[in-house]
Amino acid sequence: MPKIDLDAIAQTNRTGYPAPYDAEVQGRLYRRLAPATGLTAFGVSHVVLKPGAWSSQRHWHVGEDEFLVMVAGEAVLVDDEGEHVLRPGDCAAFPMNDGNGHHVQNRSGEDCVFVVVGAGENKGGDYSDIDMRFTADDGYVHKDGRPYETRRVP
Amino acid sequence: MPKIDLDAIAQTNRTGYPAPYDAEVQGRLYRRLAPATGLTAFGVSHVVLKPGAWSSQRHWHVGEDEFLVMVAGEAVLVDDEGEHVLRPGDCAAFPMNDGNGHHVQNRSGEDCVFVVVGAGENKGGDYSDIDMRFTADDGYVHKDGRPYETRRVP
Numbered sequence: 001m002p003k004i005d006l007d008a009i010a011q012t013n014r015t016g017y018p019a020p021y022d023a024e025v026q027g028r029l030y031r032r033l034a035p036a037t038g039l040t041a042f043g044v045s046h047v048v049l050k051p052g053a054w055s056s057q058r059h060w061h062v063g064e065d066e067f068l069v070m071v072a073g074e075a076v077l078v079d080d081e082g083e084h085v086l087r088p089g090d091c092a093a094f095p096m097n098d099g100n101g102h103h104v105q106n107r108s109g110e111d112c113v114f115v116v117v118g119a120g121e122n123k124g125g126d127y128s129d130i131d132m133r134f135t136a137d138d139g140y141v142h143k144d145g146r147p148y149e150t151r152r153v154p
Numbered sequence: 155m156p157k158i159d160l161d162a163i164a165q166t167n168r169t170g171y172p173a174p175y176d177a178e179v180q181g182r183l184y185r186r187l188a189p190a191t192g193l194t195a196f197g198v199s200h201v202v203l204k205p206g207a208w209s210s211q212r213h214w215h216v217g218e219d220e221f222l223v224m225v226a227g228e229a230v231l232v233d234d235e236g237e238h239v240l241r242p243g244d245c246a247a248f249p250m251n252d253g254n255g256h257h258v259q260n261r262s263g264e265d266c267v268f269v270v271v272g273a274g275e276n277k278g279g280d281y282s283d284i285d286m287r288f289t290a291d292d293g294y295v296h297k298d299g300r301p302y303e304t305r306r307v308p
Binding site: 002003004006033034037038039040041042044046064065067069071072077079081084086088089090091092093094095096098100102113115117118119120 | 156157158160187188191192193194195196198200218219221223225226231233235238240242243244245246247248249250252254256267269271273274
């Protein structure tokens with residue numbers, strides 16, 4: 001059925017981030033909508049951030065575009081240009097390979113909800129604030145290339 | 155800047171539909187967000203439907219996935235399975251080539267707003283309720299293949 005029964009899709013806070021970088025995403029609850037609905041041309045995640053949670057470590061993708069639309073609550077988008085409050089209906093676009101690390105933080109006292117779409121080719125990417133990169137084969141490495149022991153969640 | 159200044163992006167109700175099929179989309183005001191923000195891996199439209207307006211004629215795509223998230227107001231999703239009310243936060247997915255014609259109608263007395271994402275390969279598609287199809291080269295034709303005089307808006 002085209003209208004999605006969100007409650008029927010498993011919600012998880014799983015992350016592959018190595019400690020201590022996993023701490024900020026413990027309150028990030030997401031659903032992968034594309035595999036559940038038969039979409040193959042792009043990925044879609046429905047994300048709830050509990051108060052204090054982050055969407056991810058601040059990052060950018062070499063080969064993938066991302067687009068976010070805010071659905072409920074309030075969040076703060078952080079990127080190289082500063083901080084921008086996002087409220088329902090606000091949208092943000094992150095073109096591949098722009099080098100502008102971004103993420104969303106819930107600094108409010110209530111849950112916030114957004115939908116994020118991604119597509120392109122996984123060529124890895126970089127984190128702006130920590131000693132970590134991600135690779136095209138879904139590994140995590142230090143800036144100097146030494147691997148972490150954990151891997152990205154597919 | 156990743157946060158999108160929606161007011162800075164042109165809004166239009168342009169359509170390529172031949173008469174009389176253009177009547178229902180006169181109150182559909184949309185912004186193309188991808189070209190304005192540097193996204194190339196998928197298309198994104200921000201759509202306002204005035205009271206009474208439709209998102210399109212009921213249709214499906216042979217080679218493109220579509221995904222919709224409701225942002226404000228209330229609309230009715232119509233597809234082969236019936237009618238489904240969409241409220242803010244509701245999502246709908248339309249996998250390519252599923253043959254399930256869909257569209258959204260604003261039957262309320264207020265504007266409604268949604269964001270729709272599309273990607274894949276343009277291989278044309280079909281309209282469920284009218285004597286028209288669309289072709290891979292953005293033409294409109296009758297079910298028997300005779301062309302209409304107008305063409306799809308890119």
